[in-house]
Amino acid sequence: MGEENSTSGTCKPSKTFKAKCSHMVRKQRAKFYILGRCLAMLVCGRGRDRERDRILI
Template sequence: MKQENKSFCNRHVRDPCRSFGRRCSRLVKEQRARFYILRRCIVMLVCWHEYGDP
């Protein structure tokens, strides 16, 4: 069990930039998806307000 942790830590210490880049790209994707959903909801509400039943 100790040996697994040691190799796991060594891998992250050896290449921290790759791990950081993956985390950043994942966060960017997540934020982009959230903004897309938010934008679609706002557009739907605006269109519903403009073209909804009088």
């Protein structure tokens, strides 16, 4: 019938191996950045809650 697209998502498939690798690296870097920001918010948020509780008591 038609040509099936084996890639998932909305990303346009790259032609060269180097382009594919650099695309995957960029995606992973973005994921790690988001994960790091979430962890930082969790850690910093807990510290603020403890300080606020000490001030109220």
